[in-house]
Amino acid sequence: MRLLYDLGIGLYTLLLRVVSLFHPKAKLWIDGRKGGVAEIEQTIEKGHRYIWFHFASLGEFEQGRSVLEQIKKSFPQEKIIITFFSPSGFEIRKNTNLAEYVFYLPVDTKHNARRFIEAIQPKFAVFTKYEYWYHYFNELKKQDIRLLMISAIFREQQLFFKPYGGFYRDILKKVAFFFTQNMDSVHMLKWIGITNAGLAGDTRFDRVVELPKVHQENPIVSAFLNGQYAVVAGSTWQRDEELLQQLIIKAEKWRLILAPHEIHDAHIAEIKKLFPKSILYSQFSAYRLEEVREARVLVIDNIGMLSSLYHYADVAYIGGGFGAGIHNTLEAVAYGKPVIFGPKYEKFQEAVDLVTLMIGFSISNDAELQEVFVALQDVEKRCEIGTAALDYVKQRAGATQIIMKYLETEGLLTKSL
Template sequence: MRLLYDLGIWLYGVLLHLISPFNPKAKLWVQGRKDILNRIGQTVEQGQKYIWFHFASLGEFEQGRSVLEQIKKRFPQEKIIVTFFSPSGYEIRKNTTLADYVFYLPEDTASNAKAFLDIIQPRFVVFTKYEYWYHYFKELKQRNIRLLMISAIFREEQIFFKPYGGFFRSILQNVSYFFAQNTDSVHMLKWINITKAGFAGDTRFDRVVELPNQHKTIEQVEKFCAVHKTVVAGSTWKPDEELLRQLAADNPQWKFIIAPHEIHASHIEEITKLFGEVLLFSKFETYTDKQILQSKILVIDNIGMLSSLYHYAEITYIGGGFGVGIHNTLEAATYGKPVIFGPKYEKFQEAVDLVTLMAGFSISNYTELKQVFDSLKDQNFLHEARNSAKNYVQQRAGATQIIMKYLETEKLLG
């Protein structure tokens, strides 16, 4: 199995090299790792004992951000290195002030793992939610370097819990401690004889619970919404946008703000053709007051605004549920906004919880979307959904303090 794993890592890299001339993300992935170990070695100050945080992508960074912030606030002398697997995380957060250095993670090979750890010499390591790299984890264990997994979550269908998953279970054995999102994950780990695990919760709640007090006023959005009830649709993909087009057509008295997951020119052009007359946020200053008043669709063709946009919503829609899985629902829920999303949400504990609480609503087609939307027009039903969403977020904050207490008790900080 080890040979198959190594072959898979190699083939994945070869595939990305092959498609990189035609795929922007693959190109960034390849370019970002070119001569990466030499660049890290020439950049990192030697003689330090770093704390190494790794994130798969942007979502995981935001998930672990509250822990980073607490370390920086309470132990400002600590040196932190952050790595990303995905360009969508690295390219957006490569200049974060929460880390001393930010890099792409070199591919998971035995030689890369040894060389990387030789350079950075971490005191301890934090991974967020998932990504279990055999060589890095094994090398950390051999060097007696503490490896923590925060906001970890497991499901029965994962390979770790299959009869043929022994190799992947062996990777988990290298983790020093799991801070799990739910008690089910703790029990599942114990079932495969991993006992160094405990329920802490999801660190994302500690991040998003503060958003309503920190949201930025966006004058253009305020002007666009004016007195109209507005739907904010975040991280949308084409299947989401096709449903929203129908919803907008059936509800001309509402305004819609579409913040697509992909903002490259061809996708923005697709959205413009799909909805017809739209305003683009990047061109907002060029529109007349009459155009702004009459337009029903505002497309956000930049990044970094979504968490503040939800403040302006009456109802929110979260994209991704017709693809690999929905995007972040908590940033909307923390404002007390009901969330609607597609059918692929079961892997996300918070979405499951919001559905149970009648603050989140999963739909599979336009008929279901229309039924949910019409129900939320009822002010009593909307009020209950809003309270449920907000209370859910507030009641689940606190995972970060549990993790910080562990780090201090184990004398890993200071």
């Protein structure tokens, strides 16, 4: 099985090299790793033992951010290295002040794992939610370096729990401790003989609960809305945008703030076709007052401001539910907003919770979206949902404190003298 794993990693890398010839994101993935481990060895300052955080992408970074911030605040002497698998994480957070260095994770080979870990000499490693790399996990175990999984979550359908999943179960056994999002995950790990796990919750709650406290007014958004009701749609894809087009046509008294997942020129052009009288955030000052008043759609053609936009929402729409899975719902819920999303949400514990509590609403087509939206136009109903949403977020905060207590109790973090 190890041979098949290595072959799969090699084929995946080869495929991306081919795709990178005509796909910008794949090109970033390949170009970001051109220097390999040698570039990392030459870049980092020697003589330190770094804390290593790895994130698959931007969403996982936001999930682990509260732990990063708490370490930086309480243990400022510690030095941190962050790695990303995906360009969407690295390109946006490569200059974060929460780490001394940010790198792409070198491809998971035995050679790369050994050299990378020897180069950074981590005090311990933290992976968020998922990504289980055999050679990195194996090398950490061999060098007796503790590996922690935070906000971990498991489902019965995963390979770990299949009769033929022995190789993948062995990867899990390299982990020192799992901080899980729910008790089901603790029980599932126990079922396959892994008992070093405990419920901590999802660290994203610790992050999002602070968002309303630090919100700052955005004069462009305020000018666009001009006191009208707003749907804020975040991380949308084409199918989401097609549904929202029909929604905004019928909802004459509402305006739409659209923050697409992809903001490259081709996608923005497609959005402009769907919403001919839309205006771009980056060009707002160039529009005449009459154009702003006539426009009902503001397209956010930049990255990084979505979480603050939910403050302006009366209803939030979260994209991705017609593809691989919905994006972050909690940023909107933290502002006390009802959320709507597509049908592919069951892999996300918080989305399941939101549907159960009737804070979130899953839709599969235009008719269902219209039905939910009509119900949410009732101000009293939105207020009830808002109260329940805020309670939901506040009650589930605290995972970061549990993780930090473990790190201090186990001697992985100590106050400097």
